[in-house]
Amino acid sequence: MQNSPAEPPPLRTALLAQLGGGAATLLFVAALSRISTADFLRIPLLIALLQGGLAALIALKLRSPRWWLPIHLAFMPLVVIVQGFDIAPGWFLAAFVLLLLVFWRTDRSRVPLYLTNAATAEALLKLLPTVPCRVLDLGCGDGGLLRRLAIVRPDCLFTGVEHAPLPWLVARLRTLGLANVTIRRGDFWQAPLGGHALVYAFLSPAPMPRLWAKAVREMSPGALLVSNSFAVPDQPADATVEVADRRNTRLFLYHPVPDG
Numbered sequence: 001m002q003n004s005p006a007e008p009p010p011l012r013t014a015l016l017a018q019l020g021g022g023a024a025t026l027l028f029v030a031a032l033s034r035i036s037t038a039d040f041l042r043i044p045l046l047i048a049l050l051q052g053g054l055a056a057l058i059a060l061k062l063r064s065p066r067w068w069l070p071i072h073l074a075f076m077p078l079v080v081i082v083q084g085f086d087i088a089p090g091w092f093l094a095a096f097v098l099l100l101l102v103f104w105r106t107d108r109s110r111v112p113l114y115l116t117n118a119a120t121a122e123a124l125l126k127l128l129p130t131v132p133c134r135v136l137d138l139g140c141g142d143g144g145l146l147r148r149l150a151i152v153r154p155d156c157l158f159t160g161v162e163h164a165p166l167p168w169l170v171a172r173l174r175t176l177g178l179a180n181v182t183i184r185r186g187d188f189w190q191a192p193l194g195g196h197a198l199v200y201a202f203l204s205p206a207p208m209p210r211l212w213a214k215a216v217r218e219m220s221p222g223a224l225l226v227s228n229s230f231a232v233p234d235q236p237a238d239a240t241v242e243v244a245d246r247r248n249t250r251l252f253l254y255h256p257v258p259d260g
């Protein structure tokens with residue numbers, strides 16, 4: 001998914017904040033050295049803390065979402081602390097690759113991986129038509145939700161689309177024995193929504209306007225769009241379902257109809 005023009009790409013903002021924080025720290029330390037407080041230079045953690053604080057300030061100025069601020073604050077200090085441990089560089093590469101395989105391009109999609117719980121799956125089962133139908137999970141994660149639904153409703157066909165390689169692989173493996181589940185690797189923005197009686201989305205606030213536009217264009221008349229936790233902005237839901245779980249999950253239900 002592309003970022004809206006009002007929101008700069010988060011990775012670019014993060015890089016600017018970190019580089020800006022680094023440059024400001026160098027200037028600050030250079031000024032201190034001139035007034036002979038050069039000992040400061042020998043305290044890498046202190047310098048890293050200063051860089052983190054300045055990077056967070058710059059990120060704030062650049063209208064970065066608030067949850068980036070602790071990341072900016074902690075990034076360089078953690079780099080300095082970890083330098084103190086004797087860890088082979090390969091481990092850092094392995095951790096990076098693992099995170100990439102699980103979260104893929106979350107910086108672009110703005111949709112991280114979190115999973116629908118059992119109570120919400122039960123609530124979804126009650127929303128399925130009583131007759132055989134097709135169900136689509138946009139970004140199906142590890143396939144756990146589709147697996148649950150497919151076992152209870154062998155008369156329905158369930159499709160999941162997932163772009164992150166590792167969750168996709170896990171979803172494929174978890175649903176291998178279920179003939180009524182298809183897991184596709186790809187971008188759900190390219191997946192046609194027509195022909196599905198229920199389209200399920202557990203995403204984030206960021207893609208909801210675009211998802212609504214796609215749903216209005218493509219969903220079959222009478223079909224149900226269910227969004228877990230995230231409402232479509234400026235679009236009253238036709239109904240909501242409160243799930244009795246610990247996080248007070250709310251399902252927003254819509255019957256998208258084409259304009260005009």
Ligand SMILES: C[S@@+](CC[C@H](N)C(=O)[O-])C[C@H]1O[C@@H](n2cnc3c(N)ncnc32)[C@H](O)[C@@H]1O
Nearest residue numbers: 109111114115116139140141162163187188202
């Ligand atoms: C919040 S998780 C929900 C997982 C699953 N639907 C569930 O409810 O348990 C959202 C998933 O959408 C995937 N995703 C995000 N954007 C995507 C895209 N454009 N195409 C395919 N998958 C995407 C993410 O990788 C993540 O696994």
